Amino acid sequence: MVSYNTAELRRQNRNRVFRYIYSSETPVSKQDVAQNLSLSLPTVGQNLRELLDIGLLELQGTFDSTGGRKPKAIGVNSQFKFAMGLMLSNRHIHMACVDLRAHQLCDATITKPFSNDDTYCRELGEIIEQFLNENEIDREKLLGVGIALPGIPDLERGVVDLSRVVDFQELDIALLKKYIPYPLFLENDANAGGVAEWWNNSSASPMVYLSVQKGVGGAVLVNGVDYLTHHSHSGEFGHMCIVPNGLPCRCGKKGCLEAYCSTARLSDNLGITREEFFAALEAGNKEYQLLWNEMLDHLAYAVYNIHIVLDCDIILGGVLAQFIEPYMPDLRARVSMISSFPTDGSYLHFSKYRKWTSCVGVALHFISDFLDTI
Numbered sequence: 001m002v003s004y005n006t007a008e009l010r011r012q013n014r015n016r017v018f019r020y021i022y023s024s025e026t027p028v029s030k031q032d033v034a035q036n037l038s039l040s041l042p043t044v045g046q047n048l049r050e051l052l053d054i055g056l057l058e059l060q061g062t063f064d065s066t067g068g069r070k071p072k073a074i075g076v077n078s079q080f081k082f083a084m085g086l087m088l089s090n091r092h093i094h095m096a097c098v099d100l101r102a103h104q105l106c107d108a109t110i111t112k113p114f115s116n117d118d119t120y121c122r123e124l125g126e127i128i129e130q131f132l133n134e135n136e137i138d139r140e141k142l143l144g145v146g147i148a149l150p151g152i153p154d155l156e157r158g159v160v161d162l163s164r165v166v167d168f169q170e171l172d173i174a175l176l177k178k179y180i181p182y183p184l185f186l187e188n189d190a191n192a193g194g195v196a197e198w199w200n201n202s203s204a205s206p207m208v209y210l211s212v213q214k215g216v217g218g219a220v221l222v223n224g225v226d227y228l229t230h231h232s233h234s235g236e237f238g239h240m241c242i243v244p245n246g247l248p249c250r251c252g253k254k255g256c257l258e259a260y261c262s263t264a265r266l267s268d269n270l271g272i273t274r275e276e277f278f279a280a281l282e283a284g285n286k287e288y289q290l291l292w293n294e295m296l297d298h299l300a301y302a303v304y305n306i307h308i309v310l311d312c313d314i315i316l317g318g319v320l321a322q323f324i325e326p327y328m329p330d331l332r333a334r335v336s337m338i339s340s341f342p343t344d345g346s347y348l349h350f351s352k353y354r355k356w357t358s359c360v361g362v363a364l365h366f367i368s369d370f371l372d373t374i
Contacts, residue, residue, distance in 0.1 A: 013039065017047040018056065018076075018374045022100075027060040027073035048074060056080050056374065078103060081141050081370055084128070084182075085363030087148040087189055090114050090214065093124065095131050096359035100367055102199050106135040107356055116162075116171050118178075125179030143370055144183030146362030147176065148192040150215050160186060185365045189358040190235055190318075194219030196353055196361030197315045208306055209351075210237055211318035211358075212299070214268070216258040220310065237306060238262075242298050260298040263319050265291065278323050296327065300334035303348055308340065317351030324350055 016037055021028055034044045051057040058077040062070035078101040087094040091114070096107040108131055114120065128145060149171065151162035160171040177184055187195075194209035198221050201207060210218045216238030238258035239251050246255030266277040281288045303314055316324060324331070332345030339345075353360045 013043060014047045014050065015372075015374050017044060018051055019371070021057065021074060022076050022371070024075075027075040029063055029071035029073065031071060051374075076100060079105075079141075081143050081367070082137055083143045083146065083363035083366040084132070084137070085146045085148065085192070085359035085361065086124075086128070087192075087358040087362070088114055088124075089150065093127060094356065094359050095128070096356045096363065097132075097135060097137055098360055098363045098367065100371070102196070102360060102364060102367065104353065104356060104360060106131075106137075107359070116175075118175060121175040122179045124176070125181075128180060142182060143366035144185060145180055146185040146187065146192070146365050148187050148189040148358035148362040150189050150217075152188055153186040183366065185362065187362045187365065188217070188219075189362075190217035191219045192359075192361035193317050193351070193357040194221050194235075194315075194361065195364055196357045197317065197351060199361075199364055200352060206310065206312040208235075208310055208312055208314045209357075210303070210306065210314055210316050212261055212263065212316065212321075213319035213355075214262055214264050216261055216318075218306075237302060240302070240305065242301055257298065257302045261295055261302065265295065274319065274323065292327075296331055296334055300331060300338060303331075303335050303345075304338050307335075307347060313347050313349060315349050315351055317353070317357045319355045321351040321357070322354040 017033055017039070020033055020037055030041065030044055030048060033039070033048070034041050037044070048057065052059070052074075055077055057074055059072055060075040061073040063073055064070065078099040081100055082097050082105070084095065084097050091111060093110045093112050094107070095109070097105045099105055110127060112120075112123070112127075132139070132142070149160050149162065151160045151171070153160045153173070155173070158173050160173065162169060162171055173186065176186075190209065190211040193211050194207070197209050198207060206220065206222045208218060208220055210216075218235040218237040220235050238261075239249065239253065239256045241253070241255045242257050242260055243255040247259040248254050249256035249259040251258075263274060267274045270277065272280075277288060281292055303316075306314055328348070328350055332348055335345040335348060336343055351357050
């Protein structure tokens with residue numbers, strides 16, 4: 001039998017009280033908390049006072065009275081703590097800060113080619129400090145800095161095994177820690193994106209996050225946790241074969257999804273930006289329309305293949321998410337057309353955070369850990 005001391009029981013009750021208020025989209029009253037958690041009013045009142053005193057909760061008005069004094073409306077002070085997330089790519093650094101409720105408070109993108117050396121990491125530390133200063137982020141409230149990368153962190157070896165999206169094989173984690181004076185967390189960019197999308201998912205069912213950018217990857221989440229296999233290669237959707245013996249992929253194989261649906265086909269390969277591609281597409285450029293239709297067809301087959309195996313909602317994210325919304329009905333129709341089972345493709349959604357998904361997701365590591373300590 002598991003036994004708990006008084007201090008641990010009090011901590012658990014405090015966490016239950018906070019979690020109940022945190023899970024509510026609107027402020028609650030003391031009576032609401034007591035009734036829904038089956039706790040006594042004195043117990044709830046004591047925990048509320050403690051949480052209000054430290055500033056984690058705040059009074060947010062009053063409710064209408066049913067007789068006597070009006071009940072106080074109590075909610076979470078979402079800006080009690082912050083976390084910062086970055087996504088490093090071959091050419092850019094994306095940054096975002098989030099509060100306790102995963103609200104994106106500020107963000108920025110800087111063009112800076114990735115380089116696996118001391119100079120890059122030192123300048124990255126300087127960029128982080130400048131970003132925090134410009135957005136007036138209180139360092140005392142900063143829980144940590146998360147970094148999402150196109151690769152798999154290997155903490156035992158102290159490196160990140162980088163994908164072929166960047167021109168290096170390994171990144172020395174010690175170089176990052178040398179210039180970032182905050183708690184640091186590293187995560188694969190697609191896995192981080194999956195966490196961000198799950199955070200606001202009201203359903204408890206499994207979910208797939210499909211990230212489409214220069215690299216194509218993803219994550220499978222079960223009960224909010226990445227489904228990780230022996231080698232952490234689950235969700236590598238970008239390297240499933242779409243066209244046998246098709247276009248060459250950076251992985252050395254042919255016909256991979258990434259070879260057909262990488263956003264590089266819409267920008268780097270054409271010598272233009274993604275914004276210029278979609279502007280020309282909307283203006284009726286025939287060549288771009290053919291390329292885009294081909295890309296949507298292959299993306300539809302990828303979505304269909306994932307769904308027929310896992311039968312769950314699929315969130316489409318990555319850089320493509322900031323452009324895909326107007327084309328989602330078309331993509332869903334293509335998925336429905338090739339499906340072996342009746343479907344309208346409504347299981348396919350696009351990312352809430354668009355291109356910032358990985359930044360938000362890796363920052364949420366610190367938010368989640370903090371909430372567990374309350």
